[in-house]
Amino acid sequence: MPTLVSHPDEVKVVSRRFGQGAADIDKYVELDGYKAVQEAIAKGPEWIINEMKASGLRGRGGAGFPTGMKWSFVPKQSEKPKYVLVNGDESEPGTCKDHVLFLHDPHSVIEGTMIAGLAIGSKLGFIYLRGEYRYLLKIVEKAVADAYAKGFLGKNIFGTGVDFDVITQTGAGAYEVGEESALMESLEGKRGVPRIKPPFPAVVGLYGGPTVINNAETIANAPHILLMGGEAYAKLGSERNGGTRLFGISGHVERPGVYELPMGYSLRKAIYDVAGGIKDGKKLKAIVPGGSSCPVMLPEEIDVGLDFDQMGKAGTMLGSGGIVVLDETVSIVEFALRTIAFYQHESCGWCIPCREGTDWIKKTLTRVYNGGGNKKDVDNVQYLAENMLGRTFCPLGDAAAMPTIAFVKKFRKEFEDYIAGNKAGTPIITVEQLVGAH
Amino acid sequence: MSEIANTIFSPELAARFDKLVTIYPLRRSALVPMLLYAQDEVGYVSDAVIAEIAERIGLLELDVRNVLSYYSMLRTKPAGKYNVQVCTNISCMLRGGYEILDHCKHKLGIGHKETTSDGVFSLEEVECIGACCWAPAIQINYDFHDDLTPEKVDVLFQMYRDGQGKDVK
Numbered sequence: 001m002p003t004l005v006s007h008p009d010e011v012k013v014v015s016r017r018f019g020q021g022a023a024d025i026d027k028y029v030e031l032d033g034y035k036a037v038q039e040a041i042a043k044g045p046e047w048i049i050n051e052m053k054a055s056g057l058r059g060r061g062g063a064g065f066p067t068g069m070k071w072s073f074v075p076k077q078s079e080k081p082k083y084v085l086v087n088g089d090e091s092e093p094g095t096c097k098d099h100v101l102f103l104h105d106p107h108s109v110i111e112g113t114m115i116a117g118l119a120i121g122s123k124l125g126f127i128y129l130r131g132e133y134r135y136l137l138k139i140v141e142k143a144v145a146d147a148y149a150k151g152f153l154g155k156n157i158f159g160t161g162v163d164f165d166v167i168t169q170t171g172a173g174a175y176e177v178g179e180e181s182a183l184m185e186s187l188e189g190k191r192g193v194p195r196i197k198p199p200f201p202a203v204v205g206l207y208g209g210p211t212v213i214n215n216a217e218t219i220a221n222a223p224h225i226l227l228m229g230g231e232a233y234a235k236l237g238s239e240r241n242g243g244t245r246l247f248g249i250s251g252h253v254e255r256p257g258v259y260e261l262p263m264g265y266s267l268r269k270a271i272y273d274v275a276g277g278i279k280d281g282k283k284l285k286a287i288v289p290g291g292s293s294c295p296v297m298l299p300e301e302i303d304v305g306l307d308f309d310q311m312g313k314a315g316t317m318l319g320s321g322g323i324v325v326l327d328e329t330v331s332i333v334e335f336a337l338r339t340i341a342f343y344q345h346e347s348c349g350w351c352i353p354c355r356e357g358t359d360w361i362k363k364t365l366t367r368v369y370n371g372g373g374n375k376k377d378v379d380n381v382q383y384l385a386e387n388m389l390g391r392t393f394c395p396l397g398d399a400a401a402m403p404t405i406a407f408v409k410k411f412r413k414e415f416e417d418y419i420a421g422n423k424a425g426t427p428i429i430t431v432e433q434l435v436g437a438h
Numbered sequence: 439m440s441e442i443a444n445t446i447f448s449p450e451l452a453a454r455f456d457k458l459v460t461i462y463p464l465r466r467s468a469l470v471p472m473l474l475y476a477q478d479e480v481g482y483v484s485d486a487v488i489a490e491i492a493e494r495i496g497l498l499e500l501d502v503r504n505v506l507s508y509y510s511m512l513r514t515k516p517a518g519k520y521n522v523q524v525c526t527n528i529s530c531m532l533r534g535g536y537e538i539l540d541h542c543k544h545k546l547g548i549g550h551k552e553t554t555s556d557g558v559f560s561l562e563e564v565e566c567i568g569a570c571c572w573a574p575a576i577q578i579n580y581d582f583h584d585d586l587t588p589e590k591v592d593v594l595f596q597m598y599r600d601g602q603g604k605d606v607k
Contacts, residue, residue: 001584002569002571002572002581002584003572003585081463090568091565091566091568092526092566093527093529093565093566093570094528094529094541094566094570095566095568095570096568096569096571096572099568099569110454124463130568131474131509132567132568132580133568134509134579134580134606134607135580135582135606138606167461169467169470169471170470170471170474171470171509171512172470172471172473172474172509172510172511172512173509173511173512174510175565175566176511181561186470187467188464188467189464189467189468189470189495189505190466190469190505190507191504191505191508192509204541207463207464229481248570248571249531250529250532250533250570250571251528251529251533251573252532252533256571256573257571258571288528292527292566293527302494322529322570324528324529324532324570326532329534335528335531338526338527338528338531339528341527342527342565342566345565346565348439348508352560365483385462416450417589425514428531428536428537429526429531429536433536433539
């Protein structure tokens with residue numbers, strides 16, 4: 001069972017009910033639950049979207065798209081029904097924040113789904129959880145059933161004449177389904193391969209209807225924003241990055257865990273204060289700041305604020321908020337190889353640059369790691385990765401290419417040393433181990 | 439009474455499937471959950487499972503096979519009663535995931551995607567399971583176990599052998 005952690009620098013908004021038994025509907029209601037949605041019904045879509053825009057909330061799945069703007073893109077009039085789709089297919093390596101959210105506050109996700117539905121004029125929302133999260137799906141299913149029993153979901157909710165339904169859905173194991181268009185394919189009972197865009201989901205989405213797709217944490221923020229007001233929420237964060245965010249800090253730190261920190265909080269403080277510094281007094285070697293697809297950072301680069309813009313300026317991404325910390329013992333060649341092995345395994349095969357690129361990078365790095373690399377391999381890896389960038393339907397190709405390029409650029413000498421026969425770091429896996437399962 | 443005569447599923451699951459195909463705007467949306475829930479009951483996605491699900495939704499068996507081959511949790515061969523899934527992705531790797539995997543292999547005497555001769559355990563190396571902050575972590579069927587050491591794994595295996603393990607479905 002995930003342990004809850006806490007630190008004085010945390011600002012608890014989306015996590016404020018964690019550890020208080022709020023999976024129980026009565027407890028949730030006692031803690032201001034289902035108030036925001038009733039206010040939303042009374043005040044209407046325009047008010048909701050204005051508050052969401054004022055909040056500066058940006059997508060917590062990783063792309064950082066402004067949520068209020070996304071909701072406003074959905075056409076008011078539509079012949080086809082509109083849908084809300086909540087992405088709980090959390091699969092980005094290093095990311096486990098939605099895990100804690102579903103466990104401790106499932107009703108906030110349901111209430112957020114309802115609010116999004118009201119904002120865009122939809123009567124049906126889907127909450128999609130990855131297949132591995134079965135015990136969390138049970139928790140969400142119970143929460144949905146309890147909400148129906150109270151008359152918060154279904155026909156004539158809260159006696160207001162408004163109808164809204166929620167359907168929960170399980171995946172069955174696929175990283176790619178976390179991409180929004182692949183998620184819609186999966187929910188339509190198909191292989192989870194991406195769709196070409198445009199048209200964007202806001203216009204042609206699930207079952208061909210206009211669809212808003214948001215990450216579970218993004219959606220769970222909506223009730224809090226309406227309760228405290230968009231402007232107050234925005235002020236918690238940094239410029240153009242409203243509010244707070246769940247950061248999952250993992251790897252070689254003393255106190256790994258999911259912490260809610262204001263947007264713009266110092267990465268250095270997050271590692272050294274909040275997470276207690278590097279495990280066993282070792283030295284920091286590298287940071288993968290927002291899930292495995294984000295370009296790696298060096299120890300001298302960590303004086304940066306954790307928000308979408310500052311991390312972008314620093315040449316990396318805020319991503320999914322999963323900060324993975326590597327100490328001095330890690331072999332970057334091995335880590336890069338493990339990372340690309342993941343993407344090679346998860347590439348759905350739809351687009352050739354991604355399918356072939358991930359495979360060739362893995363093959364080449366395997367050779368380098370195994371001591372049989374040749375001098376051109378480092379350049380070849382970079383060349384392959386650069387040729388994947390921007391050439392695929394969905395961002396999986398980019399997600400594989402970007403970290404690879406950064407590993408090679410920032411730790412080039414380590415790769416060259418491997419080829420020359422000098423292995424830096426303390427390798428954990430053998431090539432046989434790696435190739436055995438992938 | 440199930441909508442399908444001679445259903446291969448338990449009455450409870452058949453009733454659940456009868457309803458499941460009706461709740462979505464399109465019946466086909468029930469496909470992925472049905473495959474997984476059927477696997478939970480039958481142990482794997484057998485030919486009979488594929489045939490019945492295809493009939494329930496109104497698809498060709500080929501369509502069902504096409505979808506099922508995409509999802510990594512779905513299997514077309516039996517596994518052990520308890521499927522031990524060891525995460526070795528980056529966060530787990532940094533905190534001993536490979537050590538846990540090696541220990542499981544040694545302890546159970548089986549490799550990746552193999553099953554013990556008594557049919558109790560099977561073993562699988564899996565990608566990130568979303569327990570990064572509590573690494574290293576494994577799942578036994580749907581139950582998460584985190585912050586593991588080889589010693590804790592031994593205790594877990596004994597618990598499951600003794601029938602004391604939690605079997606979330």
